[in-house]
Amino acid sequence: MRILKPEIAKEREEKILRMIIQEYVQTRKPVGSELVAQKGLPGVSSATIRNTMKKLEEEGYLHQVHSSGGRIPTDKAYRYYVDYLSKIQQIALKERQRIEQEYAQNNEEINRVLVHTCRMLSAMTHSAGFVFTSNVQDSVVQRLDFLPLGPCNILAVLVTSEGVVKHWPVRVNRIVIPTKLLMLNAYINEQISGLTLRNAQRVLWENLRHGNTDEDGFCELACKILKDMINAQNYSEQLYIEGMSSLLDNVSSDEYNELSKMMRVIEERDKFAGLLGEKMQELKNNKGKKVSVSIGSENELSELKNLSIITSSYSVGDRTIGLLGIVGPKHMEYTRMMSLVNFVGEMLGMTIKNWQASLEDHKE
Amino acid sequence: MRILKPEIAKEREEKILRMIIQEYVQTRKPVGSELVAQKGLPGVSSATIRNTMKKLEEEGYLHQVHSSGGRIPTDKAYRYYVDYLSKIQQIALKERQRIEQEYAQNNEEINRVLVHTCRMLSAMTHSAGFVFTSNVQDSVVQRLDFLPLGPCNILAVLVTSEGVVKHWPVRVNRIVIPTKLLMLNAYINEQISGLTLRNAQRVLWENLRHGNTDEDGFCELACKILKDMINAQNYSEQLYIEGMSSLLDNVSSDEYNELSKMMRVIEERDKFAGLLGEKMQELKNNKGKKVSVSIGSENELSELKNLSIITSSYSVGDRTIGLLGIVGPKHMEYTRMMSLVNFVGEMLGMTIKNWQASLEDHKE
DNA sequence: TTTAGCAGTCTTTTAAACTGACTGCTAATA
């Protein structure tokens, strides 16, 4: 259902635009009128196509690299293609099977599953693959323990209900007595299991303020540590990314200069993870939408203006718990990529759900 | 002290070879006889230099890209340079200060220190920077805890005496009772603290065989988990690497084809980590040596034949606990890089030592 | 041994001519 359909009205124009994009994605060479006439519209003369192509260029959908060359799609054209011209496509059976197989060895650690997900995404799309997990403060606590490392040192270990394990060393300004720490652990897990980390901190603080007496200063200590943990979090630690070297494949030699910048900004993580953080917020707010596409200059990072990002959220039940996707060349097969990323998202969600179930499970 | 000094005997030949290497490293252009005569040997005519250069080429130290071009050093030349021609160089004061400053914020988590070390190495050398930690089974246990995750699920958390934290989820075929697990933790840490993981497993097994009775099956459980942990370890998890995009800088266009392969093999980790594993063994066996250089085809991975690797071991006391270094273009400033990598290795060792001390520390 | 000098080799640069792939326009056509 096309809600809004700007400017391009006529069917033939759309057909021509679609053809040019598909042809360009395959060949990566500017597309000329003759080719379109032959391959896509046998009854129509190339002159007609030329007229249309000129109009499309004036409207900003096509670009001519030089006056006698064919035309290539602009970012606007890709956007139009993704929004209106691409038919929803079933993921190919072979790919589907490969993905399902990849998730079949079920009893892997979730951290490793995330890395494998990146690798698989990368391998299947010849792009870089990534997974972006929610911020720990929004994660539901599966288990939180404080381990004694030294007289004044504690290691906080958090397992989220999504299976991600995080740890922070904490230095406290009192001497830690191991047996008391054990009691603290018991107390905490009783109090906050099932809450998000943020809420856990709130609950403990409430307890502290007008709750029971805080005999050994347990509650206060726990509060402080939780606060530290929340503050220490930063975006880039939520990001897994693999397969960056794929970006080097299929790159024409004039793009090499840009490439170094692109890879650097992704590798440095901070900016890129920030971008994904915002995207996750968007997808959470817009419940209906799952897959998102950012084409070239639509990306807020100017370094990524020659790349496109395809993202899907993944969830357990109705809780969106992360993002995954690919970063690749603008001239990618958008429809295939979108359905693929979407499917992987579903599989990852299911895998995490299974992991949760296996925790409850009593049998071998 | 030159132990062995093959083939090239005369001083002038060495001087010429050294000049050519240094010049080529700076300009990355083939070096001609005239330039050497002018810059390096004002009293000598270019014809003489030519004769010498021809001889050096016949001996395999120089290579002519084409008959009328200047000459470039071969891998053999770099090797000779590193072994005999490069004077040990003090690291520049500025660089030294920068590195010291980087390690000044002392109370960071070790995992993060390792990542920062990679980044710094990369930034200062325009190469990729890496750290390779010892295998956990050879690491001394600082603390090992089993946390209850579910009826049949345990999370094993290991802190090594080098400050590295590792965790494994373990599924056991019995129902886990949290309070018993606590007792197990206490028992284990009492028994194995200060041992390597491998030895810890052995000790527990000995205890099990002809030691005290194993009332609740604690010891057996612990043994099994330790065994799993040791087996699950693989090389690539010991490797931290950052700054791969630096390899794209300063690369001439004809090298781009190779580049993709190089980056892929490093990114995939397994093979590269294997290489480093062997190198660590070498350095451990050869106590006197700390810094190691592998030039181009000396690397066992054919994909890396256009790169050089500079490695230094780092240690606490007399225990070598890891490797760090850089991967960069063959035409690098070997002497500067070697002293820099060496110094960073020393700083990292000190930092870990300080961390250990801070654990013992009672004061704020 | 060393050197000056020159011939020879091969890349790089420059320029000109040519080719091929398109487009834009115009005038005719349906």
Place this chain on the structure above:
DNA sequence: TATTAGCAGTCAGTTTAAAAGACTGCTAAA
């Protein structure tokens, strides 16, 4: 009015030839 055929014009890419530039190798003399 929409379409078309046909042709002139544009410009990147390729080819070719010529010239310049950067070295080397060799030889004969110092």
